[in-house]
Every structure is written in structure tokens, then in C-alpha cells.
Amino acid sequence: MPVEHVPQIVLLTFDDSVNDLNKQLYMDLFEKGRVNPNGCPITATFYVSHEWTDYSQVQNLYADGHEMASHTVSHSFGEQFSQKKWTREVAGQREILAAYGGVKLEDVRGMRAPFLSIGGNKMFKMLYDSNFTYDSSMPVYENRPPSWPYTLDYKIFHDCMIPPCPTKSYPGVWEVPMVMWQDLNGGRCSMGDACANPPDAEGVVKMLMKNFERHYTTNRAPFGLYYHAAWFTQPHHKEGFIAFLDAINAMKDVWIVTNWQALQWVRDPTPISRLNSFQPFQCNYAGRPKRCNNPKVCNLWHKSGVRYMRTCQPCPDIYPWTGKSGIRSSRVDNDIEE
Numbered sequence: 279m280p281v282e283h284v285p286q287i288v289l290l291t292f293d294d295s296v297n298d299l300n301k302q303l304y305m306d307l308f309e310k311g312r313v314n315p316n317g318c319p320i321t322a323t324f325y326v327s328h329e330w331t332d333y334s335q336v337q338n339l340y341a342d343g344h345e346m347a348s349h350t351v352s353h354s355f356g357e358q359f360s361q362k363k364w365t366r367e368v369a370g371q372r373e374i375l376a377a378y379g380g381v382k383l384e385d386v387r388g389m390r391a392p393f394l395s396i397g398g399n400k401m402f403k404m405l406y407d408s409n410f411t412y413d414s415s416m417p418v419y420e421n422r423p424p425s426w427p428y429t430l431d432y433k434i435f436h437d438c439m440i441p442p443c444p445t446k447s448y449p450g451v452w453e454v455p456m457v458m459w460q461d462l463n464g465g466r467c468s469m470g471d472a473c474a475n476p477p478d479a480e481g482v483v484k485m486l487m488k489n490f491e492r493h494y495t496t497n498r499a500p501f502g503l504y505y506h507a508a509w510f511t512q513p514h515h516k517e518g519f520i521a522f523l524d525a526i527n528a529m530k531d532v533w534i535v536t537n538w539q540a541l542q543w544v545r546d547p548t549p550i551s552r553l554n555s556f557q558p559f560q561c562n563y564a565g566r567p568k569r570c571n572n573p574k575v576c577n578l579w580h581k582s583g584v585r586y587m588r589t590c591q592p593c594p595d596i597y598p599w600t601g602k603s604g605i606r607s608s609r610v611d612n613d614i615e616e
Contacts, residue, residue: 300507318561334573336379345536398442417468482518
């Protein structure tokens with residue numbers, strides 16, 4: 279497909295817990311009328327870790343069309359984990375998102391490893407065995423041209439930046455690579471908040487635009503905006519980011535979608551001219567739960583303190599944690615093989 283027919287997909291993602299500390303940011307980004315060229319609201323992917331997460335907000339974001347993915351239960355370094363421990367962390371968090379956030383189990387398709395500390399073959403075998411669709415934890419240093427998402431049907435083609443990387447084949451499991459950015463000093467980073475960020479909003483816009491254009495003017499591989507919400511607490515960061523977001527959102531060939539939407543495009547490449555009717559980019563969320571406007575507050579003891587876990591689903595008897603999710607039907611806790 280000629281590159282001018284390829285949509286520039288933009289992947290906006292947020293790691294870690296979803297709660298009152300980042301609620302306003304997500305409202306400012308997603309509830310201000312920004313839409314893709316087909317009129318559907320822009321969407322993002324949330325890699326949710328469990329502790330401190332408000333599951334009523336998870337349900338609201340999911341109801342609005344965003345993608346919920348697993349960032350593990352305990353947010354620990356995983357390079358030494360066994361496959362079973364990876365299952366309890368990653369698939370366990372998928373169950374928790376379903377039980378307390380109202381997210382359909384089958385809609386939690388992806389993961390990102392905390393600290394990008396992946397677990398090599400054990401982690402990828404877990405993704406394969408537990409029926410996940412993708413990981414998005416591996417930085418790719420080479421960025422001219424940037425890498426497209428790829429399947430692990432074959433061994434990885436790029437240098438392993440944070441070992442251990444997978445050395446075997448995992449057919450059907452995808453990697454949405456973290457193509458590295460360059461900051462304005464020439465340094466590289468795999469997440470937008472890890473670069474040397476300029477001291478003013480204009481500089482932030484300039485750095486974002488420079489990296490965006492490296493994708494847009496070459497092969498149009500999906501452009502990742504990978505963040506933690508805390509970065510936006512600096513007013514000039516947020517101001518610059520929103521100016522950049524508005525600039526690219528005004529472009530007729532830019533689509534700001536979730537990782538799963540992007541993978542569906544990669545599996546079925548559709549030219550810009552036909553994208554308005556491309557099914558995965560539509561916004562019919564009728565099958566999702568309603569927004570959670572009157573959550574219950576579950577008072578649960580955890581780590582020598584009380585946690586207030588908000589949810590519109592039934593409260594658990596215990597504070598969910600790795601290997602003990604409080605979900606009676608848990609396949610992970612009960613070691614039921616897939």
C-alpha cells in the first residue's frame with residue numbers, strides 16, 4: 279500500500295493505577311470533544327496495575343471505549359518470575375479488571391511489564407498459554423524507519439534492550455514495540471516521560487512533533503505516546519502535550535486509537551479512503567457496561583492499613599492481591615489450566 283494511503287495511527291497509553299490523581303487529566307484529554315476522522319472519540323490504552331486503582335473509574339473509561347490492559351497486580355520487577363508467577367500477576371490482573379471494573383475478560387488482550395522488566399520466554403509462554411494477544415514492553419532502538427507491530431511467530435529482529443527477551447516462537451502473540459524517541463539533545467527514551475523534557479510548553483511541542491514526524495514522513499508505523507499520568511502534573515508538560523494533541527488531531531490522516539484497534543488494522547490494512555467504514559475503528563460500545571456513577575466503597579485491610587476500593591461490582595471479602603484475587607471463580611488462583 280502506498281504510504282500516502284496509510285493512516286498515521288497514534289497510540290496513547292498510560293501505565294499504572296487509575297484513580298482521583300489522574301481523573302481530571304483523562305477528562306481533559308478524552309471528554310473535550312476530540313474525535314477521529316470518522317467522528318468517533320479518540321481512544322487510549324490503559325495498562326492498569328492494581329494497587330490504588332479505583333475500579334469505578336476503570337469501568338467509566340472502558341464504557342467510553344478505552345482499552346484496559348494488564349500492568350500486573352503488584353507492579354514488581356519480573357525478570358526472575360516463573361511462568362506461574364507471571365500468570366498470577368498478568369492474568370490475575372485481567373481477572374481483577376473483569377471482577378471489579380466490569381471489563382469483559384476477553385477485552386483484556388494486552389500487557390506491559392512494570393519497569394519494562396520483561397521475563398523472556400517464561401513471560402511470553404504465559405501470554406501464549408493464557409490467550410493474551412499482545413505485549414507492549416520491548417523498546418526498539420532503531421527508529422529510522424520505525425518498527426511496525428510484529429508477531430512472535432519468528433524470533434525478534436531487533437536488539438534486546440532490556441533482557442531477557444524471548445528466544446522462541448509464540449505464534450499468534452504480537453509485540454507492539456516501544457519505538458524509541460529522540461529528545462532535543464539526541465538522547466533516547468522508550469517512554470515519553472523518560473526523555474529529557476524541555477523546560478517550556480513550546481519545547482515540549484517541538485520534541486513531540488519531531489518524533490511524530492519521524493513516523494509520519496517515513497513508513498507511518500504507529501506512533502506511541504507512552505506515559506505515566508504523573509508527568510502531566512507539570513503545567514508546561516500538559517500544556518505542550520495538549521497543543522501537540524490538538525495539532526495532530528486536526529490532521530485528516532491521523533487516527534488516535536487503542537492498541538487492539540491498531541493491531542486489527544495491521545492484520546487488515548485498509549486505506550485512508552475506506553477507513554470511515556472500517557469496523558474496528560467504529561465506536562459502538564453497546565456491549566460494554568454502563569458508566570459507574572454510584573460506586574460502592576469496599577473497606578479492606580492490606581499491608582497494615584485500610585484500603586478503600588471503589589467499584590460498581592460486588593465487594594470482595596479480602597483486598598485482591600497476587601494469587602488471591604478474592605474472586606471465587608478465579609481460574610488463576612485455583613490453578614485451572616487453560
